[in-house]
Amino acid sequence: MKRLIIVLTITMALLVLSSCFPGSGPKVPKSLLIDDIHSNYTEVFEPSKRYETLIQEFRGKGYTVDLASVKGFSPENYGAVLVATPGDAFSAGEIADLSALLIHIPHLSAHL
Numbered sequence: 001m002k003r004l005i006i007v008l009t010i011t012m013a014l015l016v017l018s019s020c021f022p023g024s025g026p027k028v029p030k031s032l033l034i035d036d037i038h039s040n041y042t043e044v045f046e047p048s049k050r051y052e053t054l055i056q057e058f059r060g061k062g063y064t065v066d067l068a069s070v071k072g073f074s075p076e077n078y079g080a081v082l083v084a085t086p087g088d089a090f091s092a093g094e095i096a097d098l099s100a101l102l103i104h105i106p107h108l109s110a111h112l
Helices: 002-017 052-060 092-103
Strands: 031-035 064-067 080-083
Touching: 031 052, 052 064, 080 092
Parallel strands: 031 064, 031 080
Antiparallel strands: none
């Protein structure tokens, strides 16, 4: 019994120290920015109509959802950014903003 307690204690300590303990990861805001500015859609639909179902689904799960055409393209203020089929080129500043957002994601920053 003593061995089991010691093994469990050591295992828990290793999990906490290695940041693998449940709930120890970074807290990502529940917010989504949909980039409809660079879209290659040629339809006449308003962006809010085009993404209506997606917006409803995310809002139903407690997310704040904004369109870049309304709030501006500022990915650093969001937990997730949806870039769907970009047709227009991103400016150097927008590329820098997206790169900065990706660098803040620990498991992706090692690959950049």
